[in-house]
Amino acid sequence: MVPGYLLAQDLAAAVLAAAVPPPSTILIAGCGTGSEILAIAKALPDARITGVDPSPGMIAAARRRIDDAGLSGRVRLETATVDALDDRPDHDACMISLVLQFIADDGDKSAFLSGIRRRLRPDAKLVLIDPAAEQGLAPAYGAWLAANGLDAEGVLAVLNRTAHQWHCVSPERLAALLYQSGFGPPETFFTALAYRGVVANAC
Numbered sequence: 370m371v372p373g374y375l376l377a378q379d380l381a382a383a384v385l386a387a388a389v390p391p392p393s394t395i396l397i398a399g400c401g402t403g404s405e406i407l408a409i410a411k412a413l414p415d416a417r418i419t420g421v422d423p424s425p426g427m428i429a430a431a432r433r434r435i436d437d438a439g440l441s442g443r444v445r446l447e448t449a450t451v452d453a454l455d456d457r458p459d460h461d462a463c464m465i466s467l468v469l470q471f472i473a474d475d476g477d478k479s480a481f482l483s484g485i486r487r488r489l490r491p492d493a494k495l496v497l498i499d500p501a502a503e504q505g506l507a508p509a510y511g512a513w514l515a516a517n518g519l520d521a522e523g524v525l526a527v528l529n530r531t532a533h534q535w536h537c538v539s540p541e542r543l544a545a546l547l548y549q550s551g552f553g554p555p556e557t558f559f560t561a562l563a564y565r566g567v568v569a570n571a572c
């Protein structure tokens with residue numbers, strides 16, 4: 370459970386709607402079951418959207434939701450990583466929601482971001498929702514999880530995963546990774562406990 374998840378998706382879609390003129394082509398890296406595709410398709414009715422995810426199960430679930438929403442005509446889904454897409458700068462924006470924490474900061478994060486940058490036009494927008502590395506708010510996050518129905522064991526598992534298994538980065542490190550990968554300084558549009566949403570321009 371991510372505090373403010375639906376609000377974060379809606380705000381990200383609003384950020385894109387305000388910044389990207391229609392008709393636009395939007396890349397979703399790690400689209401999971403398609404939640405951000407649905408939010409973006411609603412906010413940008415002329416957008417064509419490509420969602421990629423390496424998990425066949427996630428793509429199958431996303432496809433069902435996209436079909437049910439009547440969006441299959443303007444949404445393309447691929448069981449793949451971004452690297453499998455044509456290496457051409459033909460997207461106006463990219464959204465990465467809750468994916469970067471699964472990628473190690475040993476060169477892989479910047480390779481992932483650089484691969485996305487190569488598929489964006491100059492001045493395109495990158496919208497990112499990411500858990501932060503800072504642990505000061507972990508007790509509050511635990512209390513929020515418990516208040517939202519997770520049992521004690523579940524709370525411990527989530528806090529342990531966040532602190533020790535994910536590859537979370539500080540805001541400064543995220544800004545440095547974005548800079549190395551060809552993006553300008555990130556601007557924050559959302560924070561909730563240790564989650565944040567930022568938007569950056571492709572340089």
Ligand SMILES: C[S@@+](CC[C@H](N)C(=O)[O-])C[C@H]1O[C@@H](n2cnc3c(N)ncnc32)[C@H](O)[C@@H]1O
Pocket residue numbers: 398399400401402403404405421422423424427449450451465466467468471472481
């Ligand atoms: C927590 S889910 C988030 C899904 C969706 N973006 C959302 O916000 O609801 C993380 C997703 O990232 C995908 N993923 C993991 N590594 C990836 C990579 N290198 N490239 C693209 N997607 C990746 C996983 O398969 C999973 O579907």
